[in-house]
Amino acid sequence: MKLFYCGFNGFGQIKSTNLNDNEKSVKVDCCWPTLIFETETDSFEMFLGWSRLIITTNGDCIVSGYWNGISGFIGSISKGSCLKQVTCTEQFAVGIDRKGMLKKQAIDIKSCDWEDVHIESADEDQSKPVKFVKVLGSEHSVIALDEIGNLHLPPSRMENMQSVFVAIASGKEHFIALNSEGKVYSWGSGSRGQLGHGSIESNEYPQEIEVLGGIKIVQIAAGGWHSCALSESGDVYVWGWNESGQLGLPCRNLSGSASKR
Numbered sequence: 423m424k425l426f427y428c429g430f431n432g433f434g435q436i437k438s439t440n441l442n443d444n445e446k447s448v449k450v451d452c453c454w455p456t457l458i459f460e461t462e463t464d465s466f467e468m469f470l471g472w473s474r475l476i477i478t479t480n481g482d483c484i485v486s487g488y489w490n491g492i493s494g495f496i497g498s499i500s501k502g503s504c505l506k507q508v509t510c511t512e513q514f515a516v517g518i519d520r521k522g523m524l525k526k527q528a529i530d531i532k533s534c535d536w537e538d539v540h541i542e543s544a545d546e547d548q549s550k551p552v553k554f555v556k557v558l559g560s561e562h563s564v565i566a567l568d569e570i571g572n573l574h575l576p577p578s579r580m581e582n583m584q585s586v587f588v589a590i591a592s593g594k595e596h597f598i599a600l601n602s603e604g605k606v607y608s609w610g611s612g613s614r615g616q617l618g619h620g621s622i623e624s625n626e627y628p629q630e631i632e633v634l635g636g637i638k639i640v641q642i643a644a645g646g647w648h649s650c651a652l653s654e655s656g657d658v659y660v661w662g663w664n665e666s667g668q669l670g671l672p673c674r675n676l677s678g679s680a681s682k683r
Contacts, residue, residue, distance in 0.1 A: 425468065425477070426455040433473040434494030435487040467507040469559075472594075476508050481520065483508050491530055499527065503536040509559040509592075516564050516576070522553030524566060524576055542578050552579075558592035560610065565590055565597050573599060573628070583628065591644040593662075598649050599628060604638030606631045606651055614647040616662035634659065 427436050431452045459466075459477055466479035474487030481504035489495040499508075499515065503525055508517040515527045517536070524539035541552045552574075556567040566574040571586035573579070585601035592598075596610030596617060607628035608617040615622055618631040634651065637659075641652040648662030648669055660669040667673040 423461055423463065423465065424457055425459040425466075427458045427475070428452045428455045430472075433488040435473070435475045469509050471510050474510065476510065476515070478505055478508050478517070481505060483517065485515075489529060501527075501535050505536075507557060509557050509564070511559040511564060512561055514559075514564075516557055516559060516566075518554050518557055518566075522555070522569065523551065524554055524557065539576050541574065541576065556590055558590055558597070560592050560597065561594050563597075563610070565592065565599075567599075571602065580628070589642055591642045591649070593644040593649065594646040596644065596647075596649070597628075598642050598644055598651075600639055600642045600651075604640065604654065606634050606639050606642060608649065614663035616644070616647045616649050618649060618661045 429452060436452060436456060436458050461479055463479060466477055469476040474485055474489060476483060476485045481500065482498055483500045483505050484497065485499050486496040487493070489499070503517070504520045505517040505525070506520055508515055510516070510529070513529060515529060516539070517525045519525055524541065525536040526539050527536045528534045553569045554566050555569050558565050564576055566576055567587055567590050568574060571588065573583060573587055573590070585603070585605070587599050587601050589600040590597065593616055596608060596612070598606060598608045600606055607630050608619070609625040609628045610617070612619065612622050612624045617625060618633065619625070619629060620633070638654040639651045640654050643650050645668055646663070648660065648664065650658060650660045652658055660671070662669065664671055664673050
């Protein structure tokens with residue numbers, strides 16, 4: 423399996439192969455897809471943020487970009503923890519180990535190790551550990567999905583949610599979640615319409631996207647300030663910010679670009 427990268431490279435997330443040895447320390451945008459990672463395993467997990475790229479495979483976790491106050495950093499951050507997925511906010515890296523337990527590590531402290539994230543459980547049996555299958559970070563928050571379909575804002579579980587959730591996605595300032603019935607919920611900042619509720623207001627708690635009611639959604643995804651959903655019949659729905667045409671819809675900023683090609 424191969425991983426290619428293109429786009430913003432202002433923090434040295436990748437080393438360009440198109441530069442000579444004297445220029446390789448220069449941070450440039452990567453305009454063409456560049457092979458940056460290759461593995462013989464069937465899968466790996468990747469986190470792609472504004473300033474860093476994190477690849478997790480075979481229990482090891484490699485970060486490149488901005489880390490510990492250094493741009494252009496590249497190296498393992500596993501520190502003895504066998505991790506299967508890692509995400510980031512601006513201050514913390516949060517991961518899931520092979521046992522399904524949440525771990526966290528401060529980004530700007532060089533000697534910081536992974537610490538356990540103790541989850542506050544609402545179950546009567548407090549001795550039973552909560553196991554997680556997915557964790558995602560926005561700019562300032564983290565959301566985690568456990569193995570039985572509960573949503574968590576670590577260290578607390580989100581209460582009063584009657585749904586069993588099967589997927590989560592994260593933008594820069596918002597989250598979306600998909601339940602087992604094919605309904606989509608969103609919350610966080612709505613400043614660019616990324617929540618899909620017909621306004622630019624923010625929501626602190628998950629709210630169902632009513633315009634998708636009656637449509638069974640099977641997959642969700644989120645960008646910085648936009649979101650999308652794939653229906654059971656193969657239709658794609660998009661909403662949010664479109665200043666660079668990221669929704670695949672006509673964009674005034676690019677209205678003249680087609681005629682220039």
